[in-house]
Amino acid sequence: MDDDFGIKVIQRRDFVLGAGAAAMLAALLGEARALARSAEFEAALAELLKGATPRTGGIDMDLPASIDNGDYVPVALGVDSPMTGEDYVKAIHLLSPANPRARVATFRFTPLSGKARVTSVMRLAKTQEVVAVAELSDGTLLMGTHSVDVKVGGCGT
């Protein structure tokens, strides 16, 4: 049904159907999100962000896109920074949304580091989107994600 101005008026029945479908989709998405991200992860992330909105990007996350053995996943994390007393990266936190423990590691740097970059090896229980949060000396928070497809999970599960 069109009104005088040529604008399509949504009929009540269509609206109800549409709203129902949207609600169902939201519920499904919510469920998928809940499966992918543990409550422990959500709590750990909230604790790190303290209500602030992190800037997306700025963290170089060097992980494989796919790995056979989740017991041994190479990971390098870095942030471009002058690393002076006035402007440096204080910490990079590595989090897992689907491991038995969400907090994988917190790496702390100082101006003496010269470079805010760390290389390590982590465990991944299953396919997931690994999260890194960086804390800069001026309080800025950066956040990055990286998906890793895990064929055989680690973490002794």
Next chain:
Amino acid sequence: MKKRPRIKIPEGVKPGDVIEIKTLATHIMETGNRKDAAGNKIPRDIIHTFTATFEGREVFSAAIGSGIAANPYFAFFLKVSGPGTLELTWIDDEGETTVEKVPLVVA
């Protein structure tokens, strides 16, 4: 640790260089999530803290959970101010502390 950690530092270091220090410890990093054959939980036993200082000043540290792989590997950077001693410390759940002191030779 039964075996001493392996530490790799580049040679021919000059003041002002930013060098990468590579470390590899030998540790089971038991997660605490596994059960033995009898169904009893195997207690967690991991290195939970790693720190690196140069001449007593902190360079890098890691607070570690069970999500770091067995035989934990950490590579990090140091801005070289001059010669000195790099001190690396690993602490595990059983309270065992392993300290390695490495002299840094600067050309």
